[in-house]
Amino acid sequence: MVIKFICIHNCSISFRLNDNLLDSVQAIFRSWFVDYDPFDGVCPSNWETGCVEDIAEFFDSMRKPLSSLERTDMERIYPYYGAVSIVDYVDDYIFDGEYLLVSEDGIYVVDENGHPLIQHISGKFWANNHAHILKGKSGFNEDSLYLFLANTNMAPIVTGAAQPKINQANLKSFPITIPDSETMLKFNNIIQPFFDQRLTNESEIKKLEALQSLLLTRLVD
Known part of the structure; x- marks a missing residue:
């Protein structure tokens, strides 16, 4: 104890x-x-005025959801990330390095100020399809990208009432000062x-x- x-x-x-x-x-x-x-x-x-796609590289195509049944007998080694947190641990990984996970859908996708919910993580991990996977580019690293996105009001691009969502197209095209x-x-x-x-x-x-x-x-x- x-x-x-x-x-x-x-x-x-x-x-x-x-x-x-x-x-x-x-x-x-x-x-x-x-x-x-x-x-x-x-x-x-x-x-300049650009958009998120100008400063962020997207890796959403690499995401792969695993059902709870698929994860049942897995050895708990690598974190398995969902929209806003680690939801489980699995025996393999998809990503290795520093990334931002921006909540795509779920109960909450932005906070009370309209700022997107972002996980800033590093290491080996697996991610499901409830978070966009981003890295910085064009002079932005993951640190500065985190700050720019986390301080931007994205409430206008949240869709869905019962299931709030920030889809990839809207996130990529969101205007931002560069x-x-x-x-x-x-x-x-x-x-x-x-x-x-x-x-x-x-x-x-x-x-x-x-x-x-x-x-x-x-x-x-």
């Missing part, structure tokens, strides 16, 4: 640290791309250490949660 308490305590600390890290990069994002502090308070004239490459390079360099630490903390959380689950299983046995 002592080990279980330590696991829970350390998980709680890591969650709080990640919240603080995210608050910090959100503040930096607002300073640069909402208040335009580094640009004398004015949006630079050389920034800063010049020099600005993005500077911004990426500033925020990268925050996100690197955040992903490290999340990896530690997953290990602690797995250890806690193992301990509980042994206690029951």
